[in-house]
Amino acid sequence: MSPTDTDAARTLLASASRILILTGAGISAESGVPTFRGPDGLWRNFSPEELATPEAFTRDPRLVWEWYGWRRQLVGACEPNAGHLALARWLLAREGITLVTQNVDGLHEAAAIMTGGAAAEAAFPVRLHGSIERVRCTRCRYAGDHRGVIDATSNATLPHCPSCGALLRPDVVWFGESLPESAVELASRAALSAEVCLVVGTAGAVYPAAGFARTVYQRGGRLVVVDPGKTAFDDIAAVKLTGEAGVVLPEILG
Numbered sequence: 001m002s003p004t005d006t007d008a009a010r011t012l013l014a015s016a017s018r019i020l021i022l023t024g025a026g027i028s029a030e031s032g033v034p035t036f037r038g039p040d041g042l043w044r045n046f047s048p049e050e051l052a053t054p055e056a057f058t059r060d061p062r063l064v065w066e067w068y069g070w071r072r073q074l075v076g077a078c079e080p081n082a083g084h085l086a087l088a089r090w091l092l093a094r095e096g097i098t099l100v101t102q103n104v105d106g107l108h109e110a111a112a113i114m115t116g117g118a119a120a121e122a123a124f125p126v127r128l129h130g131s132i133e134r135v136r137c138t139r140c141r142y143a144g145d146h147r148g149v150i151d152a153t154s155n156a157t158l159p160h161c162p163s164c165g166a167l168l169r170p171d172v173v174w175f176g177e178s179l180p181e182s183a184v185e186l187a188s189r190a191a192l193s194a195e196v197c198l199v200v201g202t203a204g205a206v207y208p209a210a211g212f213a214r215t216v217y218q219r220g221g222r223l224v225v226v227d228p229g230k231t232a233f234d235d236i237a238a239v240k241l242t243g244e245a246g247v248v249l250p251e252i253l254g
């Protein structure tokens with residue numbers, strides 16, 4: 001990452017009145033949350049088909065809940081890092097920025113609360129893929145927070161709906177499922193008006209999420225990409241900052 005690139009990124013971000021930020025697993029890597037496709041990524045050791053599809057849940061809800069229970073515990077022990085905090089401070093200080101995340105870990109929200117107190121909501125992200133702390137019913141419309149430990153010793157001990165008694169599932173988006181309509185609407189609106197898209201810690205392999213950054217580019221907007229590795233956006237980035245989010249973001253947003 002050269003000083004020239006850092007300056008170019010700062011200039012682009014300062015000159016735009018509307019900015020879309022798209023984050024992925026990489027922004028939480030320095031907090032200790034594993035990414036999906038990196039060298040130690042989750043999808044290197046686990047199969048998405050067995051753990052993150054509606055079919056997998058129908059086949060073996062206990063196995064799927066065991067995996068989500070493990071991830072919930074792991075994420076629950078993690079704290080926001082300097083990257084999350086820099087973004088939260090920036091969102092609270094400036095107008096016209098929309099933060100859209102693929103992450104289900106709640107660390108953007110935690111950073112917003114640490115930084116903004118009562119005003120925190122202004123720095124909350126649009127969540128494209130749901131939340132690992134939330135559950136929803138497999139039968140009725142019940143959905144809510146579920147913060148306790150998941151007991152996945154048998155199907156009978158799994159969490160059940162307080163309203164109708166059916167099995168609850170994690171309130172996350174699985175492969176083959178649609179994204180929440182309201183999140184897609186907010187992200188699309190931001191992508192259709194942003195002059196700059198700041199892309200942080202995502203390989204850009206999963207759609208429709210990656211498509212929001214591409215929309216900004218196709219409309220003539222500029223991409224600033226922050227990632228220590230290769231991404232699908234590198235060819236179309238106006239500036240690529242090769243480095244970790246916790247180091248780069250405080251530098252360009254400070």
Ligand code: OAD
Nearest residue numbers: 024025026029035036037102201202203206227229244245
């Ligand atoms: P990936 O694991 O595909 O990509 C993570 C990116 O983060 C890679 O480009 C890494 O180089 C980068 N990275 C690693 N450490 C970093 C750091 N310290 N700072 C910045 N970047 C870093 O994760 P996503 O692109 O988020 O979907 O994956 C997208 C979706 O695929 C996820 O939301 C999940 C997954 O399947 C669902 O579960 C629906």
